[in-house]
Structure formats: C-alpha cells, structure tokens
Amino acid sequence: MxxxxxxxxxxxxxxxxxxxxxxxxxxxxxxxxxxxxxxxxxxxxxxxxxxxxxxxxxxxxxxxxxxxxxxxxxxxxxxxxxxxxxxxxxxxxxxxxxxxxxxxxxxxxxxxxxxLKYNFVPTQIFDLMDNVLFELTALVKKNKLRVNFINKERTLPRVLMDNEKMRAAVQNLLENAIKYTPEGGEVSIDFQVLDEFLRVSITDTGIGIPDEDQKNIFNRFFRAKNAIKVETDGSGLGLYIAKGIIEKHGGKIWFESKVGKGSIFYFTIPISP
CATH class of the missing domain: 1.10.287 (Helix Hairpins)
Known part of the structure; x- marks a missing residue:
C-alpha cells in the first residue's frame, strides 16, 4: 500500500x-x-x-x-x-x-x-354570565359601579362548553374587571358572532395594565404593579386559570389596555352545531 x-x-x-x-x-x-x-x-x-x-x-x-x-x-x-x-x-x-x-x-x-375532565354541552353563555354577575352583586354595590350587558335583548347562539369550568373562567374575568375599576366606574359585557365562534368582550373603566406588564399578564402568580397597590390580596392565578380553561374549549383570550383608561378582555368559544 x-x-x-x-x-x-x-x-x-x-x-x-x-x-x-x-x-x-x-x-x-x-x-x-x-x-x-x-x-x-x-x-x-x-x-x-x-x-x-x-x-x-x-x-x-x-x-x-x-x-x-x-x-x-x-x-x-x-x-x-x-x-x-x-x-x-x-x-x-x-x-x-x-x-x-x-x-x-x-x-x-x-x-x-x-x-381536568371536560364535559362539553350546548349552553347559553349569557345565562351563565348573568348568574355570575348576580353572585358578585355585593362587590358591585361596594364599588358603586354600573354593570350592563350591551344588546341584552339579542338572541345568542348556544356554545359548546363545560358549564362548571367556564363559570370559573368567567368569574375570574368579571371579578378582575370589578375589583380594579374605581368607584363610580362601569363594566360592560358584549357578544359578537364571528363565523363559528362567539366572541365575548368584558370592558371596564379601571386602572388598566402597564405596557411593561402586559406580556406577563397570563403567567402563573403574576400581578401587575398597579394591581398590587389597589388589591393587596390575590393569588395571581386567575387569568392563568381563565386562559387554560378557554383554550381547552378551543377558544382564545386576549386583551387591550391603557393605564388609567381601562381594559377590554376578549375571549372566543365555539358555537354549538
């Protein structure tokens, strides 16, 4: 070689x-x-x-x-x-x-x-949100807020959801809107049909979320700096739980917010066939 x-x-x-x-x-x-x-x-x-x-x-x-x-x-x-x-x-x-x-x-x-095990059944989400608001009446009165449904008389399609789980998500979102809205403010709820989904929006005239905190708002145990000043108690898990439940339903959750002006939280949920 x-x-x-x-x-x-x-x-x-x-x-x-x-x-x-x-x-x-x-x-x-x-x-x-x-x-x-x-x-x-x-x-x-x-x-x-x-x-x-x-x-x-x-x-x-x-x-x-x-x-x-x-x-x-x-x-x-x-x-x-x-x-x-x-x-x-x-x-x-x-x-x-x-x-x-x-x-x-x-x-x-x-x-x-x-x-978590889910049992999805055709349900009227307006009734669920109305019931949750009724349970939060004392908190609404304490803060002297106006809470209303926009286009309340409109007939909405039923959606596929687990009533118990979605109730927890809705309660977290509504409680936040009420807790972080100053006395005399307003919280409104609206519904809009978007193709195969129903979009729910919860608008408040509250403290808003600082820009630097917005990317973390759905994280576990996270609370915005201005929220801690208003409400010292809180787990920082409410929005994390709401997001997990809504996504498990096949929906999405997002928001728009400005400090001192308020926030709008949106979420979608599939309409029942």
Missing part, C-alpha cells in the same frame, strides 16, 4: 473514530436527558400530590370556620353589637380569601397536569 492510500485510510479511521465517539456522546446525553425528564415528572407529581394534600387539609377546617362564622353573624347564638359584627365580618372575609387562594392553587395545578 502506497503512502497516499495509507494516509487516506488513516484519515478514514479518524473520521470513523470521531463519529463513533460522537454517537457514544449523543447516547450518553440522551440517557441523561431521559433520566432528567423522569426526575422532573416525579418532582411534578410530588408537587401535585403535595398541593392536593395541603389544600384538602386546609380547606376542610376553613370550611368549618366559614360555617361557624355564618351562624354567629346570623345571630343564631345571640345578638351581636355593631363592633362585634364588623370584627367577625373581617374574619369571614379573610377566611374567604384563604379558601379562594387554595381553590386557585388547585385549579392551576390541575390545568398544569391536564387533570
């Missing part, structure tokens, strides 16, 4: 050796990634189990506290002075915030782990 052929052969051997080493490295990296992914899945499952256990252990006594406070505030154990009622109402509201926080944590975890 002449020197030229020997050089070519040596070169080929080096290439084969390099490829062999590269293949071994890729296999090793693949195994490491597989083990890391398995570890992440185990950690994620452990996190879900922890949240479920803690939430259950907390929610049970908190529900008992809520029931007891309701009984006391209803004068079932005797009359209360105005000062006593005021103090107990603050306890009741704090207890409600704790229950809401636990429910939000459970809701976010179920969305992350895809544990």
């Amino acid at each position: 002449d020197r030229t052929n020997q050089n070519e052969l040596d070169k080929l051997r080096r290439i084969v050796l390099e490829q062999d080493n590269s293949a071994k490295l890729l296999i090793r990296r693949d195994l490491e990634l597989t083990r890391a992914n398995e570890k992440l899945r185990e950690l994620d499952q452990a996190k879900s189990n922890f949240i479920s256990i803690v939430a259950h252990q907390l929610r049970t006594p908190l529900s008992g506290v809520k029931w007891t406070l309701n009984m006391v505030l209803s004068d079932n154990f005797g009359s209360l002075t105005t000062e006593q009622k005021s103090f107990l109402m603050k306890c009741y509201e704090s207890n409600e915030r704790m229950i809401m926080l636990i429910n939000d944590m459970l809701g976010a975890d179920r969305i992350d782990s895809d544990k």
